[in-house]
Amino acid sequence: MARYFFDVTNGSVVSDDEGIEFDDAHSASQEALRSLPDMAKDQLLMQVGEKVSVTMRDDHGVPVYRATLTIEDEWLAGRP
Incomplete structure (x- = not known):
């Protein structure tokens, strides 16, 4: 098993200092x-084009x- 670390970026970087062990990459x-998807919910992405x-x-x-x-997102038939 190897330990992998997961850094999250959404305007700023949150570094993972603990990691998780997995069988492989x-x-x-x-x-x-x-x-x-869960990270996006937690980060409350609200702006178009946010990543x-x-x-x-x-x-x-x-x-x-x-x-x-x-x-x-995009309007397909004009704005409501």
Whole structure:
């Protein structure tokens, strides 16, 4: 097992100092991807084009994966 760290970015960076152990990098990356919707809810994204991302670092502190969620919207038939 290896420890991976997940840093969250939404205008500022919140660094993970504890990490979580996973069997492999793929399992860790899937957890990072699955966590994005909850992170977006917690961050209260309100502006169009806002992004929340999670950057996964390995046990040496090297960034190895990033997943990003962007909030987009548009009116299709004019404004109500």
